[in-house]
Amino acid sequence: MSKKRMFLRMITASLLRRRSRMLIALLSIGIGATILAGLVTIYVDVPRQMGAQFRSYGANMVLLPEEGRELNSETLREALGAVPETELVGAAPYRYIRLDMTSRQQSFTAAGTDFGEITKTSPYFSVEGRYPENPREVLVGREIAETIGVKVGSDMELTWQPTVLAGESTPEESRVPGALLSGSAEGFGTGIVYVTAQLDENGAIASVTVNAETQTPEYGGLVAEDEAYLAQFTGKTLPLAPGDTDALTGATVTSEAVVNALNSARKASEDAKPKTLSFSVSGILTTGGEEEGYVFMSLADMENMTGSDHLDVAELSVSAGAEQLEAYAEKITAASDAVRARLVKRVAKSEASVLEKLTALVFLVTLVVLLLTMICVSTTMMAVVSERRREIGLRKALGASDQSIRAEFLGEGLFLGLLGGVMGAILGFVFAQVVSVNVFGSSITFQPLLLPAAVIVSMAIAALSCLAPIRRAVSIDPAIVLKGE
Amino acid sequence: MSLLELKNVSKIYGDLKALDNVSLHVDQGEWVAIMGPSGSGKSTMMNIIGCMDKPTMGEVLLDGVDISKESSKKLTDIRRDKIGLIFQQFHMVNYLTAVENIMVSQYYHSMPDEKEALEALERVGLRERARHLPSQLSGGEQQRVCVARALINHPELILADEPTGNLDEANENIVLDLFAQLHKEGTTLIVVTHDPEVADAAQRTIVLEHGKVAREVINENFGKETKA
Structure with a gap:
């Protein structure tokens, strides 16, 4: 068996067979890593979440x-x-x-x-x-x-x-008998023909006046002057159907425009009602x-x-x-x-400022959690060293150098960090998911980078936390194993 | 040829002279018992011989090397290479199996070799208990594992501190028989004890009192079947 394998066997056996105390250290690292991984996951996801969240406060x-x-x-x-x-x-x-x-x-x-x-x-x-x-x-x-x-x-x-504009007949007026309707339509050669119709109290046409200045004077233009032509509208009700009136000879297109203008005047008045x-x-x-x-x-x-x-x-x-x-x-x-x-400045701005505050908060909480984890792991490892004083003394009596003792405890710490990191990455994601679902109402995707990051950070924290306990372990006098306590 | 030689060794703690100008020598292959009431300086001598402490004055020659002024790092190396330790409290790594405990000693010395470790267990009659944790072994079995561990790296000297102090008579005899075997094979044994029976098993007994060698007793009956 190689030294490396024996080393691994020793440190894993220490964790796996000793359980209780190491479990506490593992738990503190695991929980620390869980919170950190969770926070980071939420933090990475938060701009999107916040965006969605702010969208729910209304338009921006x-x-x-x-x-x-x-x-x-x-x-x-x-x-x-x-x-x-x-x-x-x-x-x-x-x-x-x-x-x-x-x-x-x-x-x-x-x-x-x-x-x-x-x-x-x-x-x-x-x-x-x-x-x-x-x-x-x-x-x-x-x-x-x-x-x-x-x-x-x-x-x-x-x-x-409808809103009444100045100068127009009010809707009220247009409804009462005797209303005045006006309309326009395209006549011959794109010229516009304007008509005004006076209605009687029954809503029938009393009289019609036409402005056909845009039409050819000797043809279409005549509709404005031809008494007989204009008289035929009297007594008729709008809208006019084709064939209700006769066209003026030589001014078919303009005559049609007059009818169209009257009908559109009627529609406009209806719409305006x-x-x-x-x-x-x-x-x-x-x-x-x-x-x-x-x-x-x-x-x-x-x-x-x-x-x-x-x-x-x-x-x-x-x-x-x-x-x-x-x-x-x-x-x-x-x-x-x-x-x-x-x-909408109110929404857009508060979104930015909330994000900023959240960043600061996550940073602060991360720092506190890191510190707490380190204190907890360090204290536990310190207790572990005290508990294992005789074992450490024995190892030294058997010929373990300070370097070996350091390597073994650091190894155990890193192994703890590894386990805690994996645990943290998994539980942290679950934690983030729960928070996300409960607070933001949407799920998040697993960041593959989270696993190595959580493991590395946990191992670093564990290693740092082990420094003081290791110093104490190294200082243990091998002679303690001789004095039968 | 002397393996260990103490020349005018004193160890002083403040006003207390734990060892007071002690001189003694132990030959290669010799089996020596060190006796004395508590406070006589047994432990101090054991620490110094075991390379875990340095004398205030005097010389300690182990295998021709003066270990009285070496650095503690160097002492660790010497202890690892030349001395096999056996303790009253057995002291096993409680989360490692019997064979793994022996391999720990190999690990610090050179290379873990499971086969050799199993052979050592075979020798103390515990081959079939190799995969047991210390908590699953009786006190006598644990001490036999410790004997196997002490001899695994073929040390020049086996230093035993009250090896039978926590054992019943049956197990005490088993351990003493193992010592006798080791002695026959030429291993140098120094056994610190307050048990006259254990001391009687040795060739020579050095009695300490108040930090001085009070007397030396040669065991006339050594080698004869006294326990029959």
Whole structure:
């Protein structure tokens, strides 16, 4: 048998056959390594975890339309092209309008949005019931639900009053008899024909005036002046079907444009009318924030009510650090001339500062755990040396040099470190996994590098911890074995 | 030819003269017993002969080398190479088997050789107990393992400290028989004891009192079958 094998046999036998005391040393190294490996694993994984965690506090970027430009689903999609799909957690579009609930004489803000995206950008939204899935379903903020007394499954009638612009006929006026409608349509040679129709109290046409200045004066232009042509509209109701009226001879295209303009004027007036739709409440929303004062509906329902796919804002949740986020915002603003991106500073900044504090905390805890482990192992090894005084004396009496004694104890320490390190790497991963699942709610992947790292660190700690005990072991007088105690 | 020679050796602890100007010699192949009441300086002499302590004054020649002024590192080497130790408390490494305990001695001396270690156990009649831990061996068996360990590296001198102090009579006789065999083979034996029966087994008994050699007794009956 070689000396090396005998050496290994001795140190392993010491650990395996002596158990109790060495088990304590092994445990302290193992537990130390477990905590360290766990912390490091969590720490390595934490930026990702933190990102995900912060994403759950809401969006960290908003997209707004540029001055005078339109934000809609199309321009939004273009703008989102600037952010890699893997980094984009969610992008929730919002449009806000005022809606009336006629039965209660209440008015509140309604938000049109994409519920699939909301669950990603605002995971903290808590819904009693469920998110709307079908057309004509709404999600009602808790505050509103309590004020007006609706529950999941209730029906509610909502009315949209279009905004009245100065100089236009008000929707109210357009509904009453005698309203004035105006519209336009493309006539001959891309010229626009403008019409104004005065309605009587029954909603039938009382008179029609045409502006056809863009048309050829001796043909189309004549429709504005031909009394007989214009008179045929009187008494008819809009919309006009083909064949309801005759075209002016020589001005077929312009005549058609007049009819089209009248029909579009009628449609515009219809669209501009308040629209009342009935919705069923699919869920009550609790957020702890101002969202509780809103009613949420799908963008499709909102477009149906208002006739437009306009968006006010889009909230983005992007999985990126503060700097990267800034870069994405600039990229989006640069890439799209209709949209500009802004960071939600509060979220982005606190994410960075929490990470920083966490780094410091992990560092500190690591240091403390290292120190505690060393103290524990050192104390245990010191006790082991005391317990084995006679054995050490015997070894020296048998001719062991100080060097051999050092090598044996260091060997035992390193062996302990090896076992503790392997134990620590495995248990540490389990520990990290448990913490991750319980605290962050997601699992982590095993870092293959963790095993050698944990083993090396444990062995180093064990070796360091053994220095003082080894010094004591070396100082033991071999003569103690002679005095029969 | 003398293997060990003490010349005017004194060991002084403060005011206490543990050994006071002691001179003695032990020949190659001789079997000597050292006797004396406790406090007579037996242990001190044992430590000095066993290369575990140095005298305050005087010379100690072991195999012609003065070991009284060597460094403790050198003393360790000499002890390992020339002396086989047997203790009252047996002293085995309690987590190693009988054969492994013998191999520890080989390990520090030169090379562990399991076959040779097993032969040594065979010699003390414990071949079949080779894989037992000390806790599984009786006191007598443990001491026999220690005898096997002491002779495994073929030492010039076997130094035994109260080797039978913790043994019953049957085991004491087994150990003394082993000593007799070793003596026949030419091994030099120094046995420190307070047991007159053990001392009687030796060729010569040196009696210490108050750190001095009080008297030397030659055992006239040595070699005769007295135990029959």
